[in-house]
Amino acid sequence: MASFYIPLTGLNADSTALNTIANNLSNMNTTGYKSQSVNFSDLFYQQVGEAGSGDPIQRGSGTQVCSIETDFSNGSPNTTNVDTNVALQGNGFFVVGNGDNTLLTRDGDFSLDLNGNLITSNGLNVMGFPATNGTVNTNAPLAPVHIPVGEVEPPSATNTFGMTATLNAAANVGDSLSGKIQVFDSLGNAYQAQVTYTKTATNTWSYNVTLPDTLAANSSSAGTMNTQVYNFGSSAGTPATVDPATSLTITAPNAGGISTTINAPGIVAGESVVTYAADLQSALTAAGITASVTATAAGQLTISGTNLTTSGSVIQDPVASATATGSLTFDSNGNLVSPSTDVTGITFSGLSDGASNMSMTWNLFGADGSSTLTQVVDQSSSVSSSTQNGFASGNYNSFTIGSDGTVTATFKNGQKLNVGQLALGNVVNLQGLEATGNGDYETTLASGTATIGVSGTSGLGTMQGGALEASNVNISAEFSELIIAQRAFEANSKAVTTFDTITQETINMIH
Structure with a gap:
């Protein structure tokens, strides 16, 4: 009977509304959850006659x-301050997937799997644009976002350096100023490069760039016999040389068995390791110490003796190119006029660790064209700052997600490297998306294919790292809707009980 069927449709619709409201309330604390609302429409109509005017009844x-x-x-x-969390504000969805299945989600509660890939709470890969050497390629196919946990960033050799210095125009000819700057070779070893400025004439200075290379000793012993070996680097056809900063001290018993210490003899700039070894042998003999000091032109210094120990440093001068020395000329206003461009091709070869030859450019001019070197009267010569672009290797430390979705890894050497960029997707008809659970949505024919892009483009939103998007459930509004749905359900229930009473009375009339 229609009398029962009509309120039953209302009960069924009201039940769906109540279920939807209950689902909203149960997900009010679900990350990225989007509330739903139910809309009703009348079902269909049956014409039972016409009015006198012909209007259908x-x-x-x-x-x-x-x-x-x-x-x-x-x-x-x-805000959660968790590295793997990210909140999306504005249009769009995070793109996630597993194989060929690509889904969309607003739930940014990500974590890392055992391979260092960023994944969702239900194990889907978070997709993004890959980066090569720190540069994100937004034209490349999407790939899982990988965090280099446990990985080591390789070193980068210094190829540019700069120094901000003020030279005293009133200095005497022969006065000098030295400034040091740490640089790195291709293996990540650090050196203290030194630039020495020497006054040669009015408004004219010479410069000399050196790169001392401190050597580590390879030690061995056989009973009381100790041997220290220092391996110099060398370039083809060039004898290895000892830097004057070498401060080697040798301690060993003399002929009378008394422990005796000698300091290395004075070194002349550019002295070969062979000459240095001969001078050192002479000093040991003069002190009555029985020890052997030998050296090869290729650059191996060997010191052996009974109960012999060494301290201090052995330093070599890597072979420098001609451009490591030169002249600086200033005008009457103290501005550098020569060289008029940066000094290129400052090369050092023969590094003891076997690294590639270092080739550097000395940036004498800033981005605005002004020189980093100036000459001023009545000012003490000084070096105020220095810059260089090399670094040693470093282990992974942490990562951050920027507002544009760029994932930046930080390493323990202080360097930062972009490792990818989170992709965002959006569709024309949001209501056409099919919710699949776990905060995921799948595109349908009704929604259209997802358009993929990055934050801030094509109307897509921005991201906040270390945060999660809360649900948009309004509890006050849901309670109001709950009361309305309850009243509607009760009204339809009343209609059913009323029709039941009428039907019973009708049956009683028959009997």
């Missing part, structure tokens, strides 16, 4: 759920 047949709409407005971002 129609009887309604109940109600139905015509749509359940999702509110895709933003939830508030809540």
Whole structure:
């Protein structure tokens, strides 16, 4: 009977509304959850006659759920300070997937798997654009975002350096100023490069760039016999030389068995390791110490003796190119006029660790064209700052996600490297998306294919690292809707009980 069927359609529709409200309330603390609302429409009509004017007389047949709409407005971002968390504000969805299955989600509660890939709470890969040597390629196919946990960033050799210095125009000819700057070779070893400025004439200075190379001793012993070996580097056809900063001290018993210490003899700039070894042998003999000092032109210094120990440093001068020395000329206003460009091709070869030859450019001019070297009267010569672009290797330390979705890894050597950029997707018809659970949505024919891009482009939103997007459920509004749905359900229930009473009375009339 229609009398029962009509309120039953209302009960069914009201039940769907109550279920939807209950689902909203149960997910009010679900990350990125979007609330839903139920819309009703009348079902269909049956014409039972016509009025005198010919107007149709129609009887309604109940109600139905015509749509359940999702509110895709933003939830508030809540700070968590967790590296793997990211909140999306504005249009779009994170792109996640597993193989060929690509889904969309607003749930940024990510974590890392055992391979260092960023994944969702249900194990899907977070997709993004890959980066090569720190440069993100947004034209490349999407790939899982990989965090280099446990990885080591390789070293980068210094190829440019700069120094901000003020030279005293009133200095005497022969006065000098030295400034040091740490640089790195291709293996990541650090050196203290030194630039020495020497006054040669009015408004004219010479410069000399040196790169001392401190050697580590390879030690061995056989009973009381100890041997120290220092391996110099060398370039083809060039004898290895000892730097005057060498401060080697040798201690060993003399002929009378008394422990005796000698300091290395004075070194002349550019002295070969062979000459240095001969001078050192002479000093040991003069002190009555029985020890052997030998050296090869290629650059191996060997010191052996009974109960012999060494301290201090042995330093070699790597072979420098001609451009490591030169002249600086200033005008009457103290501005550098020569060289008029940066000094290129400052090369050092023969490094003891076997690294590639270092080739550097000395940046004498800033981005605005002004020189980093100036000459001023009545000012003490000084070096105020220095810069260089090399670094040693470093282990992975942490990562951050920027507002544009760029994932930047930080290493323990202080360097930062972009390792990818989170991709965002959006569709024309949001209501056409199919919710699959776990905060994921799948595109359908109704929604259209997802358009993929990055934050800040094509109307896509921005991201906040270390935060999560809360649900957009409004508890006050849901309680109001709950009361309305409850009243509607009760009203339809009353209609059913009323029709039941009438039907019973009708049956009683028959009997």
